[in-house]
Amino acid sequence: MQGYHSTFSRREFMKGLGITTAGIGGAALIAPSFHDTDELLSSAATLEYKDPWYVKEAEEPTVEIDWNTMQRFPKAKYNNFAQHLSADDAKAIQAKTKADTIKQMTDNSKPGWMLRDNAIKLLGWAGVRYRMSLANSLKEWVEGWSIIPTPTLLGVPRWQGSPEEGSLLVTQALRLAGASSIGFGEITPSTTEKMIWGQMPQNPFPALVFEGSGPKPVFDSAANKVVIPNSSRYAIVHTIRQSLDASARPGYLSDGAAGQAYDNCDIAQWRLQCFLRVLGYSSISQNIQGNGPIVGWGVIAGLGEQGRLQHLVTPRWGPMIRQSTMNIVDIPVAPTKPVDFGARRFCYTCKKCADLCPSGAIPNVTEPSWEITAKYDLVKPELFNNPGIKTWYFNHFKCNTTWQETDTYCGICQATCVFSKEDAASIHEVVKATLASTHVFNSFFIDMDNMFGYGSTPSDQIEQWWEKPIPVNGIRYENDVFYR
DSSP, X not given: OTTOSOSOOHHHHHHHTTXXXXXXXXXXXXXXXXXXXXXXXXXXXXXXXXXXXXXXXXXXXXXXXXXXXXXXXXXXXXOXXXXXXXXXXXXXXXXXXXXXXXXXXXXXXXXXXXXXXXXXXXXXXXXHHHHHHOTTOHXXXXXXXXXXXXXXXXXXXXXXXXXXXXXXXXXXXXXXXXXSXXXXXXOOTTTGGGGSOSBOSSTTOOEEEEOOOOSSOEXXXXXXXXXXXXXXXXXXXXXXXXXXXXXXXXXXXXXXXXXXXXXXHHHHHHXXXXXXHHHTOOEEOOOTTOSSOHHHHHHHTTSOEEOTTSSEEBTTTBTOBOOOEEEEEOSOOOOOOOEESSHHHHHHXXXXXXXXXXXXXXXXXXXXXXXXXXXXXXXXXXXXXXXXXXXXXXXXXHHHHHHHHHTSOOOHHHHHOTTOOOOOSSHHHHHHHHXXXXXXXHHHHHHHHHHTTOSSOOGGGXXXXXXXXXXXXXXXXGGOGGGO
């Protein structure tokens, strides 16, 4: 990516902000005492899985929620593209896309859309698509795999411990299973229960019903419903990092990075389900569309803030994660609190994702709103927007139309977000710490991000991906805060 390295030193940059070794402007009022930024940055290294010091716990999410207005969303099956168009219009777009992609892959005329790039896309999505195609798998998603032994089969009592001990057990297990960050939530009738879909979004689309005192969740095929007992009132949420390098290359490479990360989310949650079953507990796993709004559960569990682009913006990797996978469980865990590190406040000033969105799906107005996307033409926003939060409501139809027209997941908003940076041991951490405590430099940071050339890879450099060594999973794990 152009502009990734710079001879502009950390200290010179701080002087440009009016920051000295005595403190970081307004940040010095709330930050620990450090002699210089190198000491400040190295302080993030701990033996615990903690966010950087500038990430504050909050009693409420930074996105405003009206629980009285919010209701459980009926996540029934529908096509978020064809549902808003006439049949002829939808077929015409799809036919043109097919003809264009065949030509591009035949003559290798468009960087990012070549045959080898498409092979990477399908490599990334293969596991996800296979699991979604399984006709009789829903029972396993709800009740677990029968080949995994339970404590009863092993002849031992099930594991018992405090919620805090349960959280520690799950965190260690999910880290081994591949999760990047882990959080926990509680499902309460008047609030977060409304963040569970009314139906599971996979065939045969059973209703999700909280009732009864049974020992575990059960898929009632005769009534086409999943019965969730009162004991299953906990949520385990985890994220998986996604390759920034591949995601910043528009086309099939970006698409493949998203698919691979979704696949890794699935792998981690199936491992979690097996782990919990052996301990004597249950887990309702989710498919790609979640058991509820995936960003919302990431916010509730304290894994990040909701940004303008309607992705979860995390403290360490920005929105470059896939996704807030949420499993409904009955093992007691200690809920983690929402966090505030200035990301949502920064979105008021920064409109980079909206300005660069090829479909115009992201609003570029300054203030968020309680009003969902306005109706127009044949578009039915109530099919994809759920009221009850104050945000920049996303137009999923416009986004999906771009996917249909390009035969690829887009991802430009993720890659261009100012918070999407991999180099943890750099000036980026100073910028994040400053944003967490003051808004004064917001515009300056946006200008600097543009000046250094961060964002999507230019088309003439996309295919260079094939000519350079890449790290495992396309991710520089050595810069993970947990390893420093």
